[in-house]
Amino acid sequence: MLDLVLADGELVVPETGVARGSVGIKDGRIAVVAAPGETLTARETIDCSGRWVFPGLIDPHTHVGFGDKERDFGTEARSAALGGVTALFTFHRSADLRESSGPWIAEGERRSCIDFGLHFGLTSALHIDTLQETAKRFGVSSFKVYLMYKGAAGAAKGFTEIDDGLLFRTMLEARRVPGGVVGVHCENVEVIPVFRGPLKAAGRNDLAAWDEQSPDFLEAENVSRVIYFAAKAECPVNIVHLSSREGLEIVRRHRAVHRNPVHVETCAHYLTMTRDDPAGILAKVNPPLRRQTDCDALWEGVADGSIETVGSDHVPRKVATKGTDLWSASAGFPGLATLLPLMIEDGHYGRGLPLTRIAAVTSLNVARLYGLPSKGSIAAGKDADLVVVDPHTKRAVDHATLASFSDYTPMQGRMLRGWPVHTLVRGRPVVADGRLTEAALTAPAGRYLRRAV
Template identity: 55%
Template sequence: MSFDLVLKNGEIVFPREGVQRGSIAVSNGRIAAILAPGEAVAGKRVIDCTDQWILPGAIDPHTHIGFGAKAEDWTTESRTAALAGVTGLMTFWRSENLADMTDSWRAEGEARSAIDFGFHFGVTARRHVEEFPALARRFGVTSLKVYLMYKGETGRAKGFEEVDDGLLFAALQAGAKVPGGVVGVHCENTEVIPVFREPVKAAGRMDLGAWDDQSPGFLETENVFRVAYFGEKAGCPVNIVHMSAVESLDLVRGMRRPDRPAINVETCIHYLTLSRDSDIGDLGKVNPPLRSRKDVDGLWEGVRDGAIQTIGSDHVARKRGTKGPDIWRASAGFPGIGQIWPALVSEGYFARDIPIETLAAATSRNVAELYKLPRKGRIAPGHDADFAIIDPDRETTVHHADFPSHSDYSPYEGMRFKGAVTHTVLRGLVLSENGTLAEDAIQSGGQYLFRAN
């Protein structure tokens, strides 16, 4: 029997399970068989994966497509992902009228994206909450995000008048009515931030650490408690997105119980690789802020023991010109989807001896299970043939110019990572090989991830 693609004699990484040498056969975009080492099969294309890992393609659970060059982001950012072992992304979609505008944004993604994609709905008004069950059925979107940082004056400055604790609780009630529903929350107590910000600004502080000092970690932790407690009362699983402070993780550990809805935790690669002391200046401004090395180390322990379920990039493809002229006026957020695998392999596997199957789970299987993504996140017969092939011994140095992103900088610029993506495969199509995009495969396009509900 001949297969469409054979990944031959690699180290197959099964998320949460282990590593096994063997080959993978692909037919019609799905995994057809997992073969023993040395078992000979024919394929229209065979990739020798000797001494390389074969992992499920990463599914980035936290991106902001459209915040750079609007619809063109679908092209540039998905191509960046395709070079980097990322085969799927979840992006936050906000609109005053989700019912009327979601179809057009989905169509832009289907026309332009090189990888598979799905949505989280951003909740900024009561109508979004009231419409969510119907929207979930129509669009296959089972996750919401509430932005607690947009409460009060901060929200009004962006045109959001209805973000408060009542909206949060109503969103949790709505999420509980949707099968597989989960409510993600950006946790920062924006009402207390001015108490810290004003003296820090008055002192003339312009350093990156000033951004942490004006919104210290416990303001995230306080919101985490509220979200988790409300989630229990509303009967809805919650997801603490982009967790930055180890105190927040410690709180979640204490609040978890088997008889209450899940408290899921997501962190991002910048909270695992960068800190308030990183020499990157205004480029490192992000919400929540970069924290201390103690927080970095504590979050890694959460990845190791499974207290943190998922890891994303919080990718935003704005230009460097938006990151100034000082820390107070710079835009928040930065690109990162191209560095997910190198950062986790180098800093997690090599520097901290975290099993590669644990890291793979946080970027694939756990994401697929949390967001109910069909046939994604695992290496098993019948699942989509989505893979990142990685040479663990090859070193890479980050240069933003190596990627087609709309963004013209990287906070990781010049950093050396051990572990390089050699191939990205989406549903059996080789999207990239050794840093070069395969245009024929790219043109086949990504698919919208409609989640069962």
């Protein structure tokens, strides 16, 4: 007998399409995908008629630990589950990854109700020297270099070794890791002061000034150099949180010339918010929010496959870290719980984006890029990571209902459709009827996603 059946839903299978059917779950895995009319017997059945069933989202870009340190794994996993995210990747940085990674993973396994994996943030020669050791020991095959922390900008945050040499060395080492990929934050921080000084002197304190101090071509220039270096190093590269039309155009040009894999990720806020957003300083983020023309271009990239993955870049700090001054406000904001509703409201309803494309960029493609063969789709043998979505009811975003440590959202009051009703992680209900389950609250059982390295 099956443990659970999701009966008569519209199954969103990214590889094949949307079709009515039922999903039978046994021992945490999908045991059978049944056509309409087939009877499945289980201990529990959830009627999914009139609802969409998505593969659980895998958020490729989060910053767990930036809010309430270790306890973030509890609060932010619960927020993720409310948004239909059944697994996430978070960036881990420390002086010595060999010492910090084990305890950090243990914290996640102790507190998280969803599965999670790590990207290693590489900021020093020691990280490169020990990359093969740490990758193998902790099953990590994805690495990030922060070009915005070069020079004086990096020194202000304690990073003194980030330069193009570190980037290139990372690529040479990462290509030796099975499935290895280097993600890069692309902003030319050396030119930003040319714009920042006059803007501050003019008394600018509006969100658009953040875009003007780091304009789109500073991202595009870095994108071009990163892809060129990656081609010479013969290393797969991922342009993370791409924000601009010009940056995407650079990617397309290089892809026509170079053969090494060039992956592109964007985030929901670059698709759905602009530099004129009414949230103002609350929406300060790096790279900056751009213009509507950039949003339009990025949506085109999602639709045509130029952009492969979409994440949240979730940062769960308190609203107090924003303050009232643009230049000293913290960068980033929470977004885990709103990722799927934003993609459905603005992408599917607003632009006609197929549901299968949303499932691809938020689940299937993430699983493929980061080496998770048991996740990302709805098929027999896969982990039963599933999300039942209410396709029609509009609900206002309210930070008080999102369970994050963060006490605000720049999306406050925005009306969205596509909210999850049920969320299952390996067949285990963590959200039922739109609410966190007792198990999610008191007996988290998230697993660390060790990749084959």
